[in-house]
Amino acid sequence: MDKAKNSLKDEMKSVALQRIRKLFELAEANFDERPELSKRYVWIARKIAMRHNVRFDFEIRKKFCKKCGAFLSVGKNAKVRVGGGIAKLSCIECGFVRKICLKRKQKVKEARKNPRDQDSKKKKWCKRR
Numbered sequence: 392m393d394k395a396k397n398s399l400k401d402e403m404k405s406v407a408l409q410r411i412r413k414l415f416e417l418a419e420a421n422f423d424e425r426p427e428l429s430k431r432y433v434w435i436a437r438k439i440a441m442r443h444n445v446r447f448d449f450e451i452r453k454k455f456c457k458k459c460g461a462f463l464s465v466g467k468n469a470k471v472r473v474g475g476g477i478a479k480l481s482c483i484e485c486g487f488v489r490k491i492c493l494k495r496k497q498k499v500k501e502a503r504k505n506p507r508d509q510d511s512k513k514k515k516w517c518k519r520r
C-alpha cells in the first residue's frame with residue numbers, strides 16, 4: 392500500500408517537473424513580446440513546485456528573480472558580474488542580487504575542513520550541488 396502511494400507521489404512529482412520545465416520554456420519564448428506573461432508563467436511554476444515539494448534544477452533557478460518573480464534574461468533585465476569565483480546575477484527590475492558559486496563542491500569541502508582557512512567563512516552560503 393505504502394509503495395503504491397509513494398510511486399504515485401513520485402509520478403506526480405515527475406509530471407510537476409515536466410510542467411515546470413514547459414512553463415519556463417514558454418516564459419522564455421514569450422519574454423520579448425509579453426514580459427508580464429512570462430512573469431505569470433514563473434509564478435505558476437513556483438506554485439506547482441510548492442504544491443508538490445519539488446526543487447528547481449540549478450538551470451531553472453538562475454532563470455528567475457527570487458524576490459520579484461520576474462523571468463530573467465541576461466542583457467535585457469538581468470546582468471552578470473563575475474569575480475573571485477563568484478557570479479553575481481542581479482535583477483534590474485528590483486535590484487535583487489543572487490550570488491552563484493562557480494567553484495566545485497570538493498574545493499568548498501576542503502576549505503571547510505580547515506577552519507583556519509580565511510576563505511572558509513566566506514563560502515558558507517555556497518551550497519550548490
Ligand SMILES: [Zn+2]
Nearest residue numbers: 456459482485
Ligand atoms: Zn527582481
